[in-house]
Amino acid sequence: MMMSDDDDDDDDDDDDDGGGGGGGIDLTKSRMLTFSKTYKSSRFMEATTMTDNVFDFKSQPRASSASDSGGSEDGNEGDTDQLTPLTICTDLPNNMSPNPPRTPKSPKIGSSLKKRHRAPGSHKPEGTRVLHTHGRRTLYTAGRPPWYNKEGQLKNAFVIGLCGGSASGKTTVARKIIEYLDVPWVSLLSMDSFYKVLNEEQHKRAEANEYDFDHPDAFDFDLVISTLKRLKEGKSVNVPIYNFATHSREKQMKTIYGANVVIFEGIMAFANPELLKVMDMKVFVDTDSDICLARRLRRDIAERGRDPQGVLKQYMKFVKPSFEHYIEPYMQSADIIVPKGGENDVAINLIVLHVHNQLQARGFKLRNKQAQASHNGQPMPDTLHILEKTPQINGIHSFIRDKNTSRDEFIFYSKRLMRLLFENALSMLPFKDTVVETPQGIFYDGRKTSVKRIVGVSILRAGETMEQALCEVCKDVSVGKILIQTNMDTGEPELHYIRLPKDIKDQYIFLLDATVATGAAAMMAIRVLLDHDVPEEKIFLCSLLMAESGVQTVAYAFPKVKIVTTAVDKEVNDKFHILPGIGNFGDRYFGTDFAE
Known part of the structure; x- marks a missing residue:
């Protein structure tokens, strides 16, 4: 299910045919179903003014998408905010064919129709539809089924909102929901992409660990709301790429497609009433503050090269007070509270069961109709x-x-x-x-x-x-x-x-x-x-x-x-x-x- 639409600043990436938007895949670690393997015609590579909206597997991630407030919460996750709606998964088994099933042939007039058999290796085993994100994303491609009815009208995606404190395990919960759902075309959108652009004075404060990234004013809520509404309608969106090394947005933008399920996670996911109206399910991830601090220390020291004193200073001055004033009070807006984050398989399975029921209620069999x-x-x-x-x-x-x-x-x-x-x-x-x-x-x-x-x-x-x-x-x-x-x-x-x-x-x-x-x-x-x-x-x-x-x-x-x-x-x-x-x-x- 499938990220830039425009070529303005993405020409280097456009030559890499990939999937429903995405990028940063370590091809040495998995055998990917890329379209260039399936169709070897050079005509697919001829249009240099086009972009790879679907399977941009080869481009490297341009910047960390893990924020000072969230992002890689287990210390080994990264860049999950730019996941493509084209799902999602992992190493293909050795016997899987890189070619898609053949288009059915028209029968000869007067000949009897023979039962069609699937070619060996053309079936995706049930156990392969899993999401793995370890610094670089590894995906396999799955076709996106119809996201509209027989009248051509869009079906709204099922939107799950995930809120919680910094390093509480939001990304881990999102990843497990996607893994357990086992459905094609899931979009994961992180609020970390929507930090406001800092001015010169704010840049200096950020470099000195004096800028509050955990305050509602740090986010562009107007852009967040419009983006999530378009995703819910099944439409494509251009998502900013926020570089936390430079504390600025990059020139390039990623295009994410609408999907059957949209998961939106962020520390301020429940802070705006308009955002809450867009969500079909609201989940609050509640993790002990000591565990959150330990995760944040490990992440910031190992991944961002920060010193322990700077991490503790920022946590005590901004992160903890912000959680108490702007995040924890919105726990009452949640439909489900998940204690212990990604370790709580019981709560995650309940979420998945409800989402499955919702998807079945929205399903259509178009071709037969x-x-x-x-x-x-x-x-x-x-x-x-x-x-x-x-x-x-x-x-x-x-x-x-x-x-x-x-x-x-x-x-x-x-x-x-x-x-x-x-x-x-x-x-x-x-x-x-x-x-x-x-x-x-x-x-x-x-x-x-x-x-x-x-x-x-x-x-x-x-x-x-x-x-x-x-x-x-x-x-x-x-x-x-x-x-x-x-x-x-x-x-x-x-x-x-x-x-x-x-x-x-x-x-x-x-x-x-x-x-x-x-x-x-x-x-x-x-x-x-x-x-x-x-x-x-x-x-x-x-x-x-x-x-x-x-x-x-x-x-x-x-x-x-x-x-x-x-x-x-x-x-x-x-x-x-x-x-x-x-x-x-x-x-x-x-x-x-x-x-x-």
Whole structure:
């Protein structure tokens, strides 16, 4: 579940394809499922102006995210505030395949459907979905299931607020909740990221251990509230990176995606009434003050190079009084109080049980609902634009639908059809009048598009086949990529990878997918774009072939999205394949057909 959106200051990190936001992974300690291993096409690395929103595994942490008030509470934790919503876990077993399960093939007409068996090593063992954070984060990737209903509307995430004194064990409790939940896509957001920027005088006080980091005025509550609200809505957020070595925010920001569960922890997590309204569950971590002091001494001396006298001075002057005045009184706001912090497995299990019940109550089975939805007799939506059915178009379709067409011819005629598709889509962009002078000195009244920039976003893998045709008809087009795969156990689409150009919210988007059957993958991709604040009316879904059910599903959920295709077939079978269709487009295009 999947961190910067923009490339302004992150170009060095953008070349490292990774996961739903994240970074700082020690690749020598774990075998990671990276997208670059799965798809070896160099096209995934070509866009230097794009960022790795999902699996930024290779970049090192830029700064400590452990605060003077919280952070690494056991002395061996660190940087957990920037955990990615794409979950979470650890060393993969030796027999695990680095490749994802194959996309299901379309059956041959007239052939009996054979029972599909999972390839060896394609199942993630139950025991692997665990979070480990020892200075550097180690994650394995898990696809994010739908976070919206069949109408395309967002489901709110379940937000857990963790409050407690400095070094009370908040991060340990958060880590154990994530571990015991065993669900994909959990976001962990730390209040340590939201310290205010210090001025020169405050910098001097901080260097002398005279600045109170444990006071409510030290935090930017407006930014905290707006960030947590967007995460609850399932949208992406830009989170500051606070460097405690320099007591300042870095230029770069991390993008964190919304998730099924959002855990927000901080010493002042309950100090603002607006924050409390956002939380679905409020947990107070209560640990003996002697233990907190011992942890803080060990952490600050070992990790931050501070002397014992300075640590004790700061603790007695700021930390302990702040706990008594601003933190302990809010214990009454908690739904659950966890004594002894991370050692209290009974309390943590109760929290996990309640969260599981809440998640089950919010769950949806989208693909089956979409496939079973009755659209018989429903007129095609006004947003559907089908390429005019000329003899040339029929002839090209005859080539690409014919099972005996060679791969070379299939690619050639598919590209011809793609170019015609994009020319048709371009005619729907806004145009304005213009006058030009011809070489003969005569003025010509013409038209000129008012769109400054077009971005193509391909839904992998079949959508990638359309990128070349788009680049041939659109000059200087930017290209992004979204990987959505079907979970072979649940049949639901899952988001695995995102790579989008910066400032995408200001552009017109051509969303590319070779075929659209139920519309489940297209809906998820559109939802991703909307979560990046792209206006719905600026999205064009471009596909060579669509099923009627897919058209109706997308149009019903997103009535302002323009749907552009060359043909619409009537049926989708119980395996979610279009009939009569063109088979598995990706297999036929890339030459990966195999005998059943």
